[in-house]
Amino acid sequence: MFIEQGLRQLTDATRERIPEIYEEIRRRLRAEAHTEGAPDNPQLSSAESDTILASLNDVLTHISDPNSPLTRASNEALREVRVSVQAGVGLHDLLHASRIGQSVTWSFLLDEAYRSIPDTQERAAVLRHASARQFAWNDAVSTAIVEAFQQQSAAYALQSHERRKMATLNSLLAGLPVDTAVLDYSLRGQHLAAIVSGASPESVARTIGQHMKMSLRPLVASTPNGMGFLWIPWPRRSGQPKDELGGMSVLDGAHLAFGTVNEGLEGFRVSHRQANEAHNVGKALGLPVTWYEDTSLEALALHDTAAARAFVHEELEPLGDIDDPSNVLIETLRVYFTNGENAVLTAQKLDVHPRTVAYRLRSAESKLGAERLRRGEFAVALRLGRLVSALPSEDAGPETNPGLPTPAL
Incomplete structure (x- = not known):
């Protein structure tokens, strides 16, 4: 029992001297441990100070309480590791600094043991237990520092690589x-660009490879705002992308958009621009997968949504509210023109009788006039109507992507 009492007495006395211990550790670190430039890093200095104070409390708690869990390292120590990795401080320096702190702490424990435990045998017994517990704590902390340093170094290297990649792509x-x-991507040959949001671009790249049934090495980049950019080296012997990848599915809430296959460096840029525009259309219409070749007209309209809205309203206004999804005249005409003005096929698509389609067409003609109904502009307005209705009334245009610029052709 006297050992546990002695340990509590020892650690309580030592805890009273934490400000003094802290100053001595900082002095030793400045004199022995800091790499050149490290003391001038305010963030690193702050993290180091927090680590010293937290570690002193942690180790004294572990020495005094045999039931306390063996501490791997305080949150502050792990934060110091993260900051140190970014500041270029090596693992050797971190471990050396940790050993300095441990050495200084033990010196103060010895000092307090001789001051507060006069009996020689009791003092020796208390110090044996204190030493064993402190060294066990030291080993756990050193192991945690090594593991955290390795993890943070790998993560920082990956982040640095991604930053260099994004800067190069910009x-x-x-x-x-x-x-x-x-x-690590050849700009020669053919490229198919894609943009993905709401899903991992790496997983999309793997899915594309599985659909193509061949080993592809796409270029994958991620932006801080969560967008993913892909460029797939498109083999010349392969078919059209829509034929090869048309069966792809994405996670709920995700959006995937493709450009068209283009050649060389300029094609690399063009396909990305197309994918970006298709992605804007797909998000506006709530489409999980969008192909630029199917939405080039909508992409053009997004460059001036005010003009597109005015055009659609002027063309379709006689048919009623263009934003009303239950407007059967507009929906019937949209399906009719989409299906090559085939009334029978339109009836099948709408699941109504062909006579119903004929009646609606006559009704629309009476409102618009036969000549206006046959104008190409009217078919374009019908196609753009769904996009215009999906946009906010005060929409200022498509959201520009801050990750990568969209170069002009």
């Missing part, structure tokens, strides 16, 4: 000369 798509070695 320059490349803007038409600037840049070394593209970091991309």
